[in-house]
Amino acid sequence: MNSLSRIVGSAVFVASGVFAATLLAPADARACGGEWYPMMQVDPRIQGTDKAEDALDEGKTLAAAGSVIRMIPHIRQLDVTKTKIVQRASRVLALATVRYDGALPLSLEVPYYAQGTWLGRTDAQRRANLDWATKTLRAIASARHDDPAARTELAEGLARVDATRGEARGILEELAKKDLITSPDGYAVLATLRERDGDAEGRRAALDRCKAMSPNAAACRADTRAS
């Protein structure tokens, strides 16, 4: 009995010593016999987002969107302004969503369990997707202050919704006056908006700018841009 209590007592004492040592250990790891480094893991989302941006620029919109959803399936739940990488990935997905009018035909690009509502099978899903996309583009434009690229893309999104078409045209006209529309897609949207408002000459001028900027004539089909 006596020896058992001695063993228990010793164990408690040693444990207290180890606990105290842990508390006393300095933040600077050099004090404990050498430097300790965490294992660095490369964040695959950085390179992935880079590639998704390139794909979007090359007109491979679905490939870009699919790549973002596969990398960050929960992207809809993230705060778009929190980190640069989330902002960049969200921008790609939001623009793709806008360009496919809220219904991304991604069944072959994304596994079924990650598809969520991105396919926009119902009107409600499609509207919700567009709503997320325009909110995302607005948040990015707001975070990037006066960046004409972010404003061009916001206008592209706003042009998809009846209630915000006026705002979209206002943004694009202001940018066009200063030659600051940053993409052929922006000019294509402007052409459609001008056509809706009966400005045939303005439509032609915007389409000419779109065609000059884009090697891909399909990108300047005005009828699909703000329907």
Next chain:
Amino acid sequence: MPGGHASELSRHMTPRALRCLVALLALLAASCGGARDEGAGTGRLAVTAGPTATDVARSTSRALAEDPATAVGAAANGDPDRGRALVLEYECNRCHDGTGQPAIATERHCTHCHEDIATGRFGAGTPRIAEWKRSVLPYRHAPTLDDLGKRLRPGWVARFVHEPYDVRPNLAATMPRLALDAGKAADLAAYLTRDAPRERDVALAGSAAAGRALMEAKGCGGCHVFSGVPALPSTPALGDAIRRTAAELAPDLRHTRDRFRRDALVPWLLAPSSLKPTTLMPSHSLTEREATDIATYVLETPLAPRDDTPVVKRLPLLARTVTYSEIERRVLAITCRHCHGDPDVAGGDGGPGNTGGFGFSPRGLDLSSYRSASAGLLGRDGERHSLFERTKDGTPLLVAALVARREEEAGRAPGDVRGMPLGLPSVGAEEVQLVETWIAQGRPR
């Protein structure tokens, strides 16, 4: 009572276990204490390793107050105190040593960073390092500003800082045209030449012909160009690295009569290191007579006028299509992105032309992609302007900037548009033609 528990426990410990535990705790406490000292020491070291800008400013201020020789700075119509602050604002210590201010961190220091890349000390481990090495080779040296006032005239320094031109034909002309007026240039010059005695007017009574002969015999043309006189015979500087560096840093002697103090040239020729300890200019064991002859030739021989033919030949627009990818490959990726980069991929520093630096306020011009280049830049009015906006003569702003750089290099009066690439050699006429054609074609992606 905790003490009671401890003594209770200690009764149950064998003496050996107790000794081990005490020794372990003592060792740990000692090492941790040491670490705290070391940490604190490191912290102190970080503060005291080099003088801070404030320390330097204070000590220089004291020196200025105590040394009557520094009145020369003020005599050059500049204020050395304001000049000292401007050295920091314009980040002269980002490229030059000898500014009287601590060198800026290596990752932002032009020549230190280039030297690290060229010599393999740069730790990026990137596969592009070989490409970078080739790119930085012409940009490894900037003249040190040590003891500048002992050799150079404050007035010339002020003019050069205000409107830089190519002084060293064997070195890339990398002095940027900063955003400063003549008053600030005079302040900077007053600070950089603050330690110099007033220049004396010296009559040189040497023989220019003998000076010329001596220069040929001593091989001055091996390092120096002397434009405006018959070419000095030269042997290419193919010797060791120091000789090559010396040749790169050697100025065109045409400019000596404007830039060099008249009373300092003979002493400089006799013993260069007495005026600048770090100079690579060798001592040629000249007699005073010989030095005077050379000085007479350099300062007084007639110079042929500079070639004033137009520098920039604008080539006609191309008939073929030019796309952004060609512009990116031939122009933007080679020079522009160094100062107009994407801050998101460079730790927040988009370079002087984007997020600010070298005294420039942030202009928000990012040339890292088609999209960002199309987004223009912040003008002096605080509004965004297109990079392709027409200037007064109808030239797109981007083209005007590329053309202006060639004018600056030739020492011609700069116009309203700052030459680009800032502090780097101008781009070729064919590249300007590409950019001009691309813009005229509507900037195809």
